[in-house]
Amino acid sequence: MKRNMLLKLKKQKLAMLGLTVIMIFVFAGIFAPVVAPNNPYAVDLTKKLLKPCVEFPLGTDQLGRCILSRLIYGIRTSLVTAIVATVLILTLGVPLGMIAGYVGGWLDNFIMRLADIASTFPSTLLALAVVGVWGPSIVNIMLVFVVLWWAPFARIVRSMVIKLKEKEFVLAAVASGSSRTSILLKHISLNALSPIIVLATLRIAAVIMHVAGFSFIGLGAQPPTADWGVMLSDSRQYLTSQPLLLLWPGLTITLAVLAFNLFGEGLNDVLILSSGDMSVVNGGDGKNG
Amino acid sequence: MGESVNLVEIKGVYKCYHEKENPKEYAVYNVNLNIKKGEVLGLVGESGCGKSSLAKMILKLEQPTEGRILFNEQDITDYSFSQMRKIRNRMQMVFQDSTNAFNPYYTVEQIISEPLNNYSNESEEEKEKKIVSMLEKVGLNKTYLTRYSHEMSGGQRQRIGIARALILHPEFVVCDEAVSSIDYALKKQILNLLTDLKQQFGLTYLFISHDIAAVNKICDRVVVMYLGNIVEVIPHINENVQHPYTKALLAATLFPDPQRRRKNTVLFREGEEIKIPEKGCVFQNRCLYAQKICKTEQPDLITQKSGHDVACHLYHHC
Amino acid sequence: MAEQPVLSIVNLKTYFYLEKQVVKAVDGVSLDVYKGRITALIGGSGSGKSVMSLSIFNLVDKPGKIIDGEIWLNGVNLRKLSEKQLLKIRGKEISMIFQNPTSSLNPVIKVKKHLAEVIHTHNNEIGRKEALSMFRDVLFRVGLKNTDQILESYPFELSGGMCQRVMVAMGLLAHAHVLIADEPTSSLDLTTQAAILEELMRLKNEGLAVVLITHDLGVVAQMADDVYVIKDGKIVDSGTVYEVFQSPKHAYTKSLLDAVF
Numbered sequence: 001m002k003r004n005m006l007l008k009l010k011k012q013k014l015a016m017l018g019l020t021v022i023m024i025f026v027f028a029g030i031f032a033p034v035v036a037p038n039n040p041y042a043v044d045l046t047k048k049l050l051k052p053c054v055e056f057p058l059g060t061d062q063l064g065r066c067i068l069s070r071l072i073y074g075i076r077t078s079l080v081t082a083i084v085a086t087v088l089i090l091t092l093g094v095p096l097g098m099i100a101g102y103v104g105g106w107l108d109n110f111i112m113r114l115a116d117i118a119s120t121f122p123s124t125l126l127a128l129a130v131v132g133v134w135g136p137s138i139v140n141i142m143l144v145f146v147v148l149w150w151a152p153f154a155r156i157v158r159s160m161v162i163k164l165k166e167k168e169f170v171l172a173a174v175a176s177g178s179s180r181t182s183i184l185l186k187h188i189s190l191n192a193l194s195p196i197i198v199l200a201t202l203r204i205a206a207v208i209m210h211v212a213g214f215s216f217i218g219l220g221a222q223p224p225t226a227d228w229g230v231m232l233s234d235s236r237q238y239l240t241s242q243p244l245l246l247l248w249p250g251l252t253i254t255l256a257v258l259a260f261n262l263f264g265e266g267l268n269d270v271l272i273l274s275s276g277d278m279s280v281v282n283g284g285d286g287k288n289g
Numbered sequence: 290m291g292e293s294v295n296l297v298e299i300k301g302v303y304k305c306y307h308e309k310e311n312p313k314e315y316a317v318y319n320v321n322l323n324i325k326k327g328e329v330l331g332l333v334g335e336s337g338c339g340k341s342s343l344a345k346m347i348l349k350l351e352q353p354t355e356g357r358i359l360f361n362e363q364d365i366t367d368y369s370f371s372q373m374r375k376i377r378n379r380m381q382m383v384f385q386d387s388t389n390a391f392n393p394y395y396t397v398e399q400i401i402s403e404p405l406n407n408y409s410n411e412s413e414e415e416k417e418k419k420i421v422s423m424l425e426k427v428g429l430n431k432t433y434l435t436r437y438s439h440e441m442s443g444g445q446r447q448r449i450g451i452a453r454a455l456i457l458h459p460e461f462v463v464c465d466e467a468v469s470s471i472d473y474a475l476k477k478q479i480l481n482l483l484t485d486l487k488q489q490f491g492l493t494y495l496f497i498s499h500d501i502a503a504v505n506k507i508c509d510r511v512v513v514m515y516l517g518n519i520v521e522v523i524p525h526i527n528e529n530v531q532h533p534y535t536k537a538l539l540a541a542t543l544f545p546d547p548q549r550r551r552k553n554t555v556l557f558r559e560g561e562e563i564k565i566p567e568k569g570c571v572f573q574n575r576c577l578y579a580q581k582i583c584k585t586e587q588p589d590l591i592t593q594k595s596g597h598d599v600a601c602h603l604y605h606h607c
Numbered sequence: 608m609a610e611q612p613v614l615s616i617v618n619l620k621t622y623f624y625l626e627k628q629v630v631k632a633v634d635g636v637s638l639d640v641y642k643g644r645i646t647a648l649i650g651g652s653g654s655g656k657s658v659m660s661l662s663i664f665n666l667v668d669k670p671g672k673i674i675d676g677e678i679w680l681n682g683v684n685l686r687k688l689s690e691k692q693l694l695k696i697r698g699k700e701i702s703m704i705f706q707n708p709t710s711s712l713n714p715v716i717k718v719k720k721h722l723a724e725v726i727h728t729h730n731n732e733i734g735r736k737e738a739l740s741m742f743r744d745v746l747f748r749v750g751l752k753n754t755d756q757i758l759e760s761y762p763f764e765l766s767g768g769m770c771q772r773v774m775v776a777m778g779l780l781a782h783a784h785v786l787i788a789d790e791p792t793s794s795l796d797l798t799t800q801a802a803i804l805e806e807l808m809r810l811k812n813e814g815l816a817v818v819l820i821t822h823d824l825g826v827v828a829q830m831a832d833d834v835y836v837i838k839d840g841k842i843v844d845s846g847t848v849y850e851v852f853q854s855p856k857h858a859y860t861k862s863l864l865d866a867v868f
Contacts, residue, residue, distance in 0.1 A: 167389040171350050172453065176404035177377040180370060190394045335796035443652070472651045472822055474866040499797055541801035543825030545867045547848045550829055556798060 015266020021259035029075035038066035040073045040226045049242050058248050061231070062238060067245070071252050073226040078256065081142050082207040086200050088146045093153030094196065100154065101161025102184060112158070115151035123148055123210075131219045138227070141211055141220040149203065153196060160192035201264030205257040212253050228253050295362075296461055296493050297324040297347055302356030304342050304517075314565055316342045318517040320356075321590070324461075329487065329494040331508030333501065333526070333538070339517040340497050344463045347495070348380055349373050360461070378408045381454040385466040386447045391438035397424075397449055398434040404457050423452045427482060444475040451479070455486060463495045468503055476500075480507055501526050501542045510596065513538070516571045519590055522598040531599045533557070533576050570602065578603055611682075612639035613816045614663075614701070614785050619676030621655075621662045632658040632671065634840035640785060640833075645807070645817045647831035647848070649824070649863070655840040656820045660789045664697055665690075681784065698725060702778030706790040708770035712762035718773055719758040725780045745776045750806055768799035775806060779815075786810070787818045792826065804830055824867055828852060836860045 044064035058067040100111040214220040215229025235245035304317035317339040345351040427448040521532040537556040557575040569584040590600040621633040650656040678685040749772040792800035836844035843857040
């Protein structure tokens with residue numbers, strides 16, 4: 001089953017493109033000290049706002065720092081934050097959704113009302129509040145997203161679990177004498193997780209974009225941290241004189257988000273196609289195979 | 290052969306799914322039934338008659354709203370999940386073959402070994418031997434162990450379902466529409482298989498189906514249900530049936546013989562909404578013979594002669 | 608039967624080009640369908656019967672392709688028509704009902720609109736009042752009584768049997784000459800099945816040509832006039848229903864009949 005799906009995934013060209021780009025980003029991020037041509041923090045005002053050249057492949061910013069190196073080091077902050085945030089969101093949302101769906105009753109209601117609050121709470125307001133109390137930092141912004149974005153995952157998992165609970169193979173597992181934990185883990189989780197995988201991939205992309213956004217308005221990473229959002233923010237002043245300062249971080253954010261989105265969509269298609277029925281091709285009528 | 294023991298007793302069972310609604314609609318209404326050890330009891334009815342709910346309640350896969358369920362003379366109605374786990378190896382179900390009968394991520398080996406792992410302390414080799422032997426009994430072989438359910442045909446899946454149900458050598462097996470979605474040739478094969486396995490293992494079956502021919506072939510007795518109520522209990526569905534609904538069912542059965550074409554008989558009142566009436570007989574809206582009393586009083590299930598019970602006012606004045 | 612068949616299929620071949628093999632779903636099938644008669648196509652799963660009905664409507668998608676054969680409807684070779692021309696014919700001269708009636712209808716469109724779509728595709732000039740009266744008529748013809756209520760309902764509010772009747776009504780509304788019914792009653796209850804089949808019988812008596820595709824010998828024995836037995840994409844037996852049931856020529860037909868108890 002899994003081998004089949006991997007083969008299908010390989011055929012999704014756009015998804016593979018996305019995955020390749022992701023791999024490049026990850027590689028560059030991990031090996032940043034080796035890959036980056038210069039020190040991202042080296043300030044040299046004599047070399048400020050240079051156009052791309054051999055020493056500085058993408059030019060320099062207003063403080064003479066190598067833009068490419070800053071972008072590469074920026075991968076670390078962006079990707080790490082995005083992945084950690086998504087993992088935390090999953091850790092919070094998936095179990096809550098499963099409990100809500102499987103146990104039902106007042107617990108279900110309670111968890112769903114929490115989810116409603118989390119979904120409707122304005123993120124900017126919460127970010128401002130958090131920053132006001134604990135100061136601006138990427139970790140704080142990340143926590144804001146975790147606290148607000150677990151809700152859609154919980155809801156999706158819950159509705160999958162509710163659907164699955166009544167399916168015959170789950171009843172068969174009960175009739176087979178399996179324990180509730182075993183049923184939850186082996187039968188329900190496996191089948192509830194496919195939409196989650198896709199959503200998680202797409203969520204990573206969303207976190208990257210939102211963190212950049214908050215850093216842009218000064219609530220996230222702070223200068224001199226090499227962060228894409230910060231770079232975007234810095235570039236505003238030089239929009240007319242040196243628009244490249246805006247272009248490079250903007251393009252990078254777009255590329256990263258696009259890569260994750262493409263990969264996620266490809267995964268989605270594969271997982272949906274896998275559960276389809278090829279019966280008409282084999283001449284059957286779907287029912288009897 | 291001595292007195293027959295009741296393996297399963299269903300006493301005054303009701304099932305209501307939406308208890309907060311008013312008036313309550315019962316999927317199963319006041320069902321009283323005994324299943325004797327060693328018999329094959331047929332349960333016939335169309336969609337909405339409550340047969341699946343009843344089957345699930347016997348296995349406690351669903352909880353009765355009212356009434357008691359006895360298994361081997363033990364009252365299991367209030368058994369908890371863990372108490373039921375101790376006895377589930379004695380009662381099993383063959384589910385209707387649909388795409389949902391098996392976990393799509395499980396291989397045949399995992400499917401059949403799940404019940405085995407829950408109850409057996411044997412070694413892996415011994416378990417594997419048992420599984421392969423069961424596969425062979427249902428006409429498959431060990432090459433099927435690594436297959437997934439979507440890689441098999443309907444008939445093969447049905448047999449895996451039977452293997453899964455029988456691997457623990459239960460006493461009681463519910464076959465829920467076990468032959469409904471397969472071709473004729475296979476149907477005959479599987480019915481024969483079920484009968485053979487019954488002899489071999491000394492099983493008791495509850496055979497649920499809407500296929501009257503299949504039911505007549507392997508059942509000792511047949512129960513007919515309509516909208517949650519038992520309307521008739523009879524050894525075979527033939528010209529002796531009395532309840533108007535059973536008569537309609539029989540008339541609607543299509544015999545595979547062009548010489549025996551059904552004349553245009555009117556079965557029941559057409560176009561009426563199929564709804565449970567607030568009082569009176571549950572079949573009154575479609576019954577061709579409905580009288581005044583049918584609209585006010587629910588007929589009891591009364592024995593006409595040995596082995597034949599009918600719930601219909603038409604026959605209650607004899 | 609000196610008259611011409613209203614639908615005639617000659618040597619139809621529909622193959623599926625898969626990665627590792629070519630599946631010959633329909634491999635040289637020929638059959639004739641006459642007005643006022645029910646022609647049954649019996650086959651088990653994998654026999655190609657469903658692909659046949661899709662082929663008639665040219666609804667076979669990649670990797671499947673109709674590679675040979677002719678489909679004559681009222682003297683017109685459907686295979687030579689463009690998609691545009693076929694659109695006019697589909698649903699008007701030849702109509703189809705499927706196995707799972709509730710999922711064949713768009714759940715978010717009222718029955719009224721479904722019926723309206725049928726006539727608008729083929730005739731734009733009918734006024735609203737006239738259209739509604741036509742709808743009521745055709746629904747009544749298929750045995751539905753509270754027509755006004757049904758017109759305002761959504762498919763999911765109706766039972767399987769009622770949905771199936773709506774589908775037959777859609778075919779009638781378009782004045783179809785031929786109705787192809789692919790396992791029309793296998794997902795329905797016995798009693799509903801009896802009612803639908805009775806409806807089809809009545810329509811046949813009024814002149815409709817019905818192609819009944821099924822694996823159920825009971826349905827065939829009770830309903831069909833002419834029978835074709837299909838196995839692995841080929842017709843292995845044919846004749847009137849009495850001929851095929853009493854003296855089956857092919858071993859497969861014999862095995863089918865033997866399996867019945």
